[in-house]
Amino acid sequence: MIEVKKISDVEWEIPKEGKMLVPGKIFASEKLIKNIKRDRTLEQVRNVAMLPGILKASIAMPDAHQGYGFSIGGVAAFELDSGIISPGGVGYDINCGVRLLTSNIKVSDFLEKRDKILNEIFKEVPSGVGKGGKIKATKETIKQVLEKGAEWAVENGYGRKEDLEHTEENGRIKNANSEDVSERAITRGLFQLGSLGAGNHFLEIQKIEEIYDEKIAKSFGLDKENITIMIHCGSRGLGHQIASDYIKAMENEYGFKNLPDRELINAPINSELGKKYLSAMNCAVNFAFCNRQIIMDSVRKVFEKNFPDAKLNLVYDVCHNIAKIEEHKVNSEKVKLCVHRKGATRSFGPGRKEIPAVYREIGQPIIIPGSMGTASYVLVGTKKAEEVSFGSTAHGAGRVMSRHQALRQFKGEKIKSELQSKNIEIKAGGWKSIAEEAPGVYKDIDEVVRVSHEAGIGNLVAKVKPLAVMKG
Template identity: 65%
Template sequence: MGIKKISEFEWEIPKQGKMKVPGRIFASEKLLKDIQRDKTLEQVKNVACLPGIIGSSMAMMDSHQGYGFPIGGVAAFDLDSGVISPGGVGYDINCSVRLLRTNLTLKDIEKKKKEVIQKLFQQVPSGVGEEGRIKLSKQELDEVLKLGAKWAVDKGYGKKNDLTNTEEGGCMKDANPNYVSQRAKSRGIPQLGSLGAGNHFLEIQMVDSVYDEKMAKEFGLEKGMITIMIHCGSRGLGHQVASDYIKLMEKEYGFPEEDRELVNAPINSELGKKYFSAMSCAANFAFANKQLITHWVRETMKSIFSNFSAEVVYDICHNIAKKEKHTIDGKEKDILVMRKGATRAFDKQPVIIPGSMGSASYVLVGTKKAEEISFSSTAHGAGRVESRTQANKELSPEKIIEQLNKKGIDIVSGSRKGIVEEAPEVYKDIDEVVRTSDKLGIAKLVAKVIPLAVMKG
């Protein structure tokens, strides 16, 4: 495929065929090579063909092939002429990351690491088909879907400050539980308050380096401080919302021949509005979920360290559609931005980019430049580079555990086999991903955190 170099970290797929706008890839030469190994660029082109798309169809530096949109795909749409697609948000709606800073340092925790991660493993439910710690009635679930993390805080699971440092204040206000099917709700009821499985995790970390003292101070971070990261999403409820609306949109509008997963509805149509509202409910489920987990983390840590305290640095969404104000052709305008495996990077906003299991994670800060060139978006993680099937053939869980232990990282997981699929070897080089974001200027490096103990969902 013809691809044009714009600058050191920007590449363009020129407008061709049915494309309404060009494609834009943010990557270093090295990362572009990884991206070109699969069908990511083809998917960027497909997205560029959607009605009402503005500017360009974008792929962040950690992109890889998804379904419909690539993972790492960002696209903005005109509210009047544009469309909304469940394939632009993903199945795991509001798969997201929350970072907590604590009042502990390495010497407080060093000798108790094993006990800490084991206790957290006991207190925070994880794994497939595992039920959450909370039993909800149908009415209560509707409240969760309406209010998100606010529901949890109102019930005593956390404090008001937690909400201030959460994207959207932990509550998408367009959420209407009437637009979420009973089928989706019955998948959600048993799962609230559980980490899930697959790539979801809880990690005890330490701030290893600070690159920007001023911003780090602003975010309350300093070298040697212990942090805790929670990565999870909307579980089966969100997956079912996506798949319900794929079916409904297909019935009403058919699907694009390029990819059935790119099925969409006009943003302004009844179905488009209902999907946005149902997606908001799923996002709220994920916000509430992380708020509950935060509460249990605090409770568990207090049982080990009596004066323990933890504050939310930030809680950031990875898979979501948002109505936001952006400057288009010199004028401020409300648009819909879909980010699938990408994070928002508003000026001065904390951006959290988790690495793969056992590798470093980074805290960055959003910039004005991101507003100008990437609809205020940047990467969301390391991004996969190898298939899970391949990983299972080549790697053994014993070897990976040994490697992690050698680096001083303890790991707990319900099964050893799952560990292989999240091995660092399967992911792109996180350091290269964040360096590219920093040099390009769409989110600047603030601090690096390294894992001490991991609980894999």
């Protein structure tokens, strides 16, 4: 049993002891900490605190749950000189992320054509396992995508230039050399560009249910009259293969005997292998940006066909699974660090140069998807987050129940009819994928964002509710 000390209503600490180099810090309410204590999350937070070069604290977000190596919802920053980079601190689905679009389409107009549009999107956006992608790519094309990200998509007619400014890293993260990605990974990417995948990934058409901050909502283009669209997916099999490849390579190079947990395999950031992993991971980041850009383009085309005057604007695209070199203040000095965010969203406050110019005075938009059929949220990044969580907040609801338990407990047909009674239409590859992602298997998203807001690591702007959901 790992002891946690209550610091405030929304913050807990695992005091530094034994081999820990820093304390553990968990942002959670009484209710959420109870959930967190149920699996290995706290142990994972403690183990991460033992990794070389970690600074300040091993941090867990309000939606934290057990993951591979790091907990999901885990954030840790490492010194560049003595620190490490770990695939388990990023996750298998590199740059799993989410983008939000606003529109000029009235909720009532959409509802009239809801079924038709949902069917058309389902046809245009490939989803599920092994169902292929939107584009038949060659290996050469994939290599370009790995280095150019969403820029490649825009150059090839998928979307507009201004979309790039509204994407983290402008849709193209630098230091991505496709030479560092295996043939196997590239081959897995050949048929997956522009596809949603399965699991917890989804595409939603929503309405804005509540606005908490009128001024900021307006700056983000959120308007209660009109629908919004959310796209949640990642780097698909290509990213999974890169993670697998480098976990194996690091085990071969360094072994895992001295690690608190085999899954925390890592390499020094400035070692040859560490640098290669960073570059390969960045390639997967770019693939995912490009993937979401192409999916968005397919969705836009469906709406333009149904509403000739439709204008769908990208608010922002954020990464949930990534390690990044960023500048942060440590002991009142600005230093470059490697920040791992695994199931966490960047939360930069006003002024950061990484934020698009249009949002720079207010802070970056943060998009937190809920589970199927529950609310999702838009938050705004804060200065406080930069001080206490290396500019990070939650990324979603976080699972509380295994997929197998979910399959036993929920029936897809029943969930579908329950959602329909709440005026939510759903279309999925199969009944099973509905049951596995039933709202009941997740933590309470409302509580997750409340804690984020109260802790000041991401402030509430708006709440959106689904009208139509497409699942992989």
